[in-house]
Amino acid sequence: MADRPIGGSGGRRARETARELARYEALFAARTRGMKSSAMREMMALTERPEVISLAGGLPDTSTFAPELYAKLMSQVAAESTARALQYGPTEGMAVTVDCIVEVMAAEGTSVDPANVIVTTGGQQVIDLVCKALIDPGDVIVAEAPTYPGAVPTFGAYQADVVQIEMDADGMPIDELESVLDRLAGEGKRPKFIYTIPNFQNPGGVTMSLPRRRRLVDLARERELLVLEDNPYGLLRYEGEPLPTLYSLDASLGGGGAVGAGDDGVASDLVIYLGTFSKILSPGLRLGWAVAPHAVLEKLNLGKQGADLCSSPITQLFVSAYFAERAADGRPAWIEYVERLRDLYRRRRDVMLESLAEHFGGRASWTRPEGGLFIWATLDGVDTTDLMGRSKGVAFVPGRSAYMDGDRGSGSMRLNFAGVPEEDIREGIRRISAIVGPNTGMLMGTLTGSEPAGQPSRERTDPEKDAKLAEVLELPRRSEQDSPSRRRSRDR
Numbered sequence: 001m002a003d004r005p006i007g008g009s010g011g012r013r014a015r016e017t018a019r020e021l022a023r024y025e026a027l028f029a030a031r032t033r034g035m036k037s038s039a040m041r042e043m044m045a046l047t048e049r050p051e052v053i054s055l056a057g058g059l060p061d062t063s064t065f066a067p068e069l070y071a072k073l074m075s076q077v078a079a080e081s082t083a084r085a086l087q088y089g090p091t092e093g094m095a096v097t098v099d100c101i102v103e104v105m106a107a108e109g110t111s112v113d114p115a116n117v118i119v120t121t122g123g124q125q126v127i128d129l130v131c132k133a134l135i136d137p138g139d140v141i142v143a144e145a146p147t148y149p150g151a152v153p154t155f156g157a158y159q160a161d162v163v164q165i166e167m168d169a170d171g172m173p174i175d176e177l178e179s180v181l182d183r184l185a186g187e188g189k190r191p192k193f194i195y196t197i198p199n200f201q202n203p204g205g206v207t208m209s210l211p212r213r214r215r216l217v218d219l220a221r222e223r224e225l226l227v228l229e230d231n232p233y234g235l236l237r238y239e240g241e242p243l244p245t246l247y248s249l250d251a252s253l254g255g256g257g258a259v260g261a262g263d264d265g266v267a268s269d270l271v272i273y274l275g276t277f278s279k280i281l282s283p284g285l286r287l288g289w290a291v292a293p294h295a296v297l298e299k300l301n302l303g304k305q306g307a308d309l310c311s312s313p314i315t316q317l318f319v320s321a322y323f324a325e326r327a328a329d330g331r332p333a334w335i336e337y338v339e340r341l342r343d344l345y346r347r348r349r350d351v352m353l354e355s356l357a358e359h360f361g362g363r364a365s366w367t368r369p370e371g372g373l374f375i376w377a378t379l380d381g382v383d384t385t386d387l388m389g390r391s392k393g394v395a396f397v398p399g400r401s402a403y404m405d406g407d408r409g410s411g412s413m414r415l416n417f418a419g420v421p422e423e424d425i426r427e428g429i430r431r432i433s434a435i436v437g438p439n440t441g442m443l444m445g446t447l448t449g450s451e452p453a454g455q456p457s458r459e460r461t462d463p464e465k466d467a468k469l470a471e472v473l474e475l476p477r478r479s480e481q482d483s484p485s486r487r488r489s490r491d492r
């Protein structure tokens with residue numbers, strides 16, 4: 001089974017599928033044309049093979065969770081809450097689970113009113129429900145470039161017009177965002193929301209700086225724009241100081257003031273916050289949440305009723321039982337577990353950074369994330385989608401899947417360092433290097449804003465040549481006035 005070729009017997013299966021699709025063509029809704037297969041699905045099939053080292057997927061290392069504790073909590077739920085666990089639950093989620101969410105949010109430095117929370121079937125469902133509530137075909141979403149590959153098919157399915165803004169080492173440049181908003185306003189368009197992953201961005205690995213966070217919130221308030229803050233990784237920080245969430249920044253200003261509420265310093269009325277238990281506990285639970293203004297929450301709730309009525313009470317009760325556990329030193333067990341994950345993932349990140357330097361020094365660039373699960377690496381003269389096609393023993397996410405147009409990002413790849421042991425990280429990077437071969441050129445970093453790691457600094461004597469190079473290498477073209485260094489100093 002594990003050795004079954006992807007997609008069955010290749011060409012024949014593809015031809016059959018094409019014939020089938022033609023048969024049903026007239027029946028499919030127009031929105032299905034925007035539904036591109038997420039790169040993840042193919043990736044998952046490949047990673048089923050035991051001989052493949054997977055640096056793809058957004059997998060945390062669930063083998064680190066103590067089996068005895070898992071068994072104990074499951075038995076406890078089964079024995080003590082049989083009827084509740086097996087019953088439907090409220091659409092907005094069980095109060096005991098919402099209490100846990102409030103606790104996680106507090107650990108993120110963000111206080112929330114439980115009445116503003118909805119429990120969802122993973123954070124992925126929040127993205128879907130927000131689109132369901134806000135997006136008509138052709139509506140504009142502003143997102144980062146690259147963006148979360150799992151959001152790409154969702155935005156496509158709702159036929160959104162997604163404007164992606166290239167990030168640099170400090171995340172989404174707010175000056176750029178402002179120009180985009182002005183341009184859109186000139187065309188009579190106002191984005192339905194701005195989608196951002198401020199911490200250890202998936203896939204970019206970069207973090208939005210504090211000044212930019214403040215400016216983003218100010219801009220959203222000035223222009224009455226909703227922001228979807230997607231934050232699965234905030235607690236997985238391996239170095240540096242935690243930064244406030246956009247939600248808390250807006251709430252501390254008394255909410256945006258656009259829709260009422262939010263004047264108590266707890267609720268934001270412009271930021272929809274997305275959280276999840278997937279990375280701090282387990283994606284198998286399929287539990288996430290949104291914190292949102294009441295009016296939006298109401299629509300998310302209605303959307304969820306149509307999607308799945310409620311998230312699983314079994315796993316909600318599991319979370320509640322887990323959050324009551326204490327570690328040997330008396331601290332909440334979940335906090336101790338997150339600390340262990342941090343230590344483990346920090347080491348793995350460092351091993352991947354070392355391996356990249358060993359095999360790609362001078363001919364590629366990559367980000368150095370302060371947390372999260374991913375490194376974004378960029379190579380010159382390589383199409384990582386083709387590379388993935390040729391790859392036998394290693395999987396990664398090709399950069400194109402992080403762009404709505406499927407064109408940009410072709411030289412980049414997302415590498416997960418968290419879900420695999422150190423020796424697999426080393427071997428995986430070695431295998432990628434072997435498929436790439438020794439003859440790739442050099443490239444300026446798309447997100448690092450730097451020369452390739454291990455490469456001496458190039459003198460910038462010819463701005464015109466640089467601009468051409470930027471074009472060839474698919475870097476966003478920046479005028480001298482808007483160079484990364486200038487912009488950074490302005491944004492700080």
Ligand SMILES: Cc1ncc(COP(=O)(O)O)c(C=O)c1O
Pocket residue numbers: 058121122123124125148150197202230232275276277278283287288
């Ligand atoms: C940025 C981002 N948002 C949302 C999700 C969805 O996660 P889940 O549905 O498992 O909560 C992920 C998962 O990798 C993610 O990286």
